[in-house]
Amino acid sequence: MKTVYHAADSRGHANHGWLNTHHTFSFGSYRDARRTNFGVLRVLNDDEVAAGRGFGSHPHDNMEIISIPLEGDLEHKDSMGNTTVIRQGDIQVMSAGTGVVHSEKNKHADREVKFLQIWVFPNARNVTPRYDQLAMDADKETNAWQQVLAPQAAAVAGTVWIHQDAYFSIGRFDAGTHTDYTFNKAGHGVYLFILEGSAEVDGQQLGTRDGLGVTATERFTLIAGPEGARVLAMEVPMN
Template sequence: MKTIYHAAGSRGHANHGWLNTYHTFSFAGYRDPERMHFGVLRVLNDDEVAGGRGFGGHPHDNMEIVSIPLEGDLEHKDNMGNTTVIREGDIQVMSAGTGVVHSEKNKHADRPVKFLQIWVFPDRRDVAPRYDQVTIDPAGEADAWQTVLTSRDDAEPGTVWIHQDARFSIGKFAPGAETSYALRAADRGVYFFVLEGGAEVAGKQLGRRDGLGVTDTDALPVIAGSEGARILAMEVPLG
């Protein structure tokens, strides 16, 4: 088993006033040649947007873009005709493919919105752009790994899918709960990101917003800390 640890405090950081953002991997003005990606997982940004502010219309292409709100409401608009709001408990995907233009704005003027922005390299180029979102049943993640994202070939009811052989799961574990995570194939790795609380993952103690990439194993133990833990597990191909 091999691991790579990224402490929350070691992430790239930028505070633009309206946007307070932390980058697990190189992004925008943050550049670290040792932290470019984990397999096909390219971007993991932890964003907080001030009330009434947001990202104006901007383009993307040939990237699978995943947004997971953690607090508040985020309004999305794009040139495919979608105008939606994603809230805590939702997950959104956008396959940029041949090109899309979209904007993201805090729906409310009086409170921030916090969300994860995740980019995954696709397994094919120049697909037709697409958009989807679902609401996750919180009961499904109680002391279990609830699948929230899959590949197109493995699409399941209640999940979103992307053009990549990836699988994202979220688990919310009670204090001291013991479980394991089993990878689906030998050529894959899993990147754990602690959303809340703390846990011991593959023998490593992790706190809130710490990340740990694990490769060269088929299964590994996870033990929730004294406050419990909510963890996002992103399993991706390494090539």
């Protein structure tokens, strides 16, 4: 098994006043040739958006974009005609394909919204843009990996899908719990991101917002720390 560790405080950081953001991989003005991507996982941004503020209309193409609100709610509008609210506990996907314009705004005027913005390279270019979202079942992530995203061919009830051979799972583990993760496909890697608490994998201690890439294995064991852990696992092709 091979691992690559990214401490939370080693991420790129920018505070624009209305947006306080941390970048696991190179993004915007943050550039690190050693941290451009993890396989087809291109962007992992940890965003805080001020009350009533947000991202104005802007374009994307040929990228799979995933948003996961961690606190608060986001209002989404796009050129496909969607006007929705992405709430804490939801997962949203957007295939930009041939091109889409969208905006995201903090729904609340009295508090921040915190969400993960994730970009994945697609396995097909110039697809028809599409949008989907669902409310994740919090009960299913208790001491287990709840799969929330999969490729189209493997998507089942309770998952969204993207144009890539990727699998995302979220688990909330009690203190001291040992949990195995088994890869869906040979040659994939898993990037773990600690949403809450702490954990250990292969002797590596992980705190909140730390990241760990795991490759060259078929499975690994995660041990939740003394305060428990909530973890996002992003399994992706490495080429």
